[in-house]
Amino acid sequence: MKHVLIISLFISSALISAKVELLDKIAIIVDDGLVMESQINDALSTLEKNYSEQNIKMPPKEVLIDQVKEKLIIEELQLQLADRAGVKISDAELNSTITRLAANNQMNLEEFILFIENSGDSYEKVRESMRREMRIQRIQRGRVNSNIDITENEFESFLATNESLAALEPELLVRQILVNDINIARKLLGLINEGSNFSDLAKEYSISSNANNGGLINWRKPKDMPELFENALKNKSIGHVTEPLKSGSGFHILKLEDKRGEFVKFEDQWLSRHILLIPSAIRNAEETEIQLNRLRDRILEGEDFELLAEEFSEDPGSAKQGGDLGWMSLGVFTPAFEEVMLSTEIGSISEVFESEFGFHFLEVIDKRNYEQTNDLIRDRAYNLLYARKYEEELENTLRTMRAEAFVEFKDLD
Secondary structure (H helix, E strand, O other): OHHHHHHHHHHHHHHHHHHHHHHOOEEEEEOOEEEEHHHHHHHHHHHHHHHHHOOOOOOOHHHHHHHHHHHHHHHHHHHHHHHHHOOOOOHHHHHHHHHHHHHHOOOOHHHHHHHHHHOOOOHHHHHHHHHHHHHHHHHHHHHHHHHOOOOHHHHHHHHHHOHHHHOOOOEEEEEEEEEOOHHHHHHHHHHHHOOOOHHHHHHHHOOOOOHHHOOEEEEEOHHHOOHHHHHHHOOOOOOOEOOOEEEOOEEEEEEEEEEEOOOOOEEEEEEEEEEEEOOEOOEOHHHHHHHHHHHHHHHHOOOOHHHHHHHHOOOOOOHHHOOEEEEEEOOOOOHHHHHHHHHOOOOOEOOOEEEOOEEEEEEEEEEEEEEOHHHHHHHHHHHHHHHHHHHHHHHHHHHHHHHHOOEEEOOOO
C-alpha cells in the first residue's frame, strides 16, 4: 500500500508539472532559441511594478508589450552568442558579485536574501537573473571594446569642451603682484627666485587693491579668472610663479599658493633604475648572485649603469631603457623591491637583494611629491568619453544583430 501511495504521488506530481508546462507557450522564435510567454509576462509584470512604484504614467499596454518583446529578443541573441563563445559565470564569481552588491547596500548576504524575499521575489530567481545579465555584459564588452577607437585629437577636444569636466577643476588660491613697469616686474621676479617672500614683496611694491593682504586673491576656479591668469596657471603645480604678464593694468606676477577640490591629490613617487638577473638551469641562484655583485662593483668603480643594464639586465620592461623604471608610487613594485628602494638614499646603489623575480640591485635617482590632480581629471575624461562611445557602439551592434536575426512571432491566446 505504501508503494502505491508513493507511485500515486509521483504520477500526480508529474501531471501537475505537465499542466504547468502546458500553461507556458512559445511566444517568439529567435534564431536557434526561444522566448516563452512566461518570460514576457514576468518582464511585463516587473515593468508595470516599476512604473507604479516610481509613480510614472504607464504607456499603453500594447507599447509595453512590444518593448518587452524587443528587449527579450535582444537578450536571447546575446545569450546565444555567449553560448557559442563559451562564456560562463561560475558560482564563485556570482556569489562574489552578490556579496559585493549586498555590501554596497549596507547589508550582509543573509540580510540581502531576506530583503529580496520580503520584497516578494525569489532569491534563486534573482541569482539566475544576475548570472544571465553578467553573461550578457561580458559578451557585450567582448564585441564592443575592439571597435572603440579614441584619437588624441578627439580626447583633447572632449577635455576642453565637456562642461561636466570643467566642474571637476580645482579651486586655486593665488597671490599677485601688479606693477606698472616691466623692469620693476623683472627685478621682483629675480628676488622671488632668490627666495624673497612673495607676500612681503606684494605689500611693498604691488599697486593692486589686494596689496595689503600680500596680493592674495580669494579661492576661485581658473575659468572664473581673467583669461590671462587662467592660461598662465593652467595645469601648474603649487608654488609655481609666472613670468610677468602684461595686461591693460600693468604687469602681473602670479604665484599659485594652493589648490582644493575632489580631485586634488598628492603622493610620493620614486625615480629608480635596476639590473635584474634571473637564476636558470645553466646558472643557479648562487652563481646569479655572484655575477650580479660583479656588475654592481663595476658601476661603483665608475662604469655606466645605463650601458650595463642594456647589456646584462634580464628585465624585458626596463633593460632597453638602461634599467630606468620611471616615476612610480608605492604599491607598484614587489614588497621586497619597495623595501630596499625606501631604505636606499638618493644617488646610492643598493646591495644585491632577492625578490620573487630574481636578484636585483637598484639606484634611487630622485624622489618627489607628485600632484595627481590633472592625471585624475584626464582619467575621468577618458572614462566619460569611453562610456559615451561604448553606448553608441553597443547600440549599433545590437541594432545590427537584431536586423540580421531570424525572428518569428507566434500567435498567443
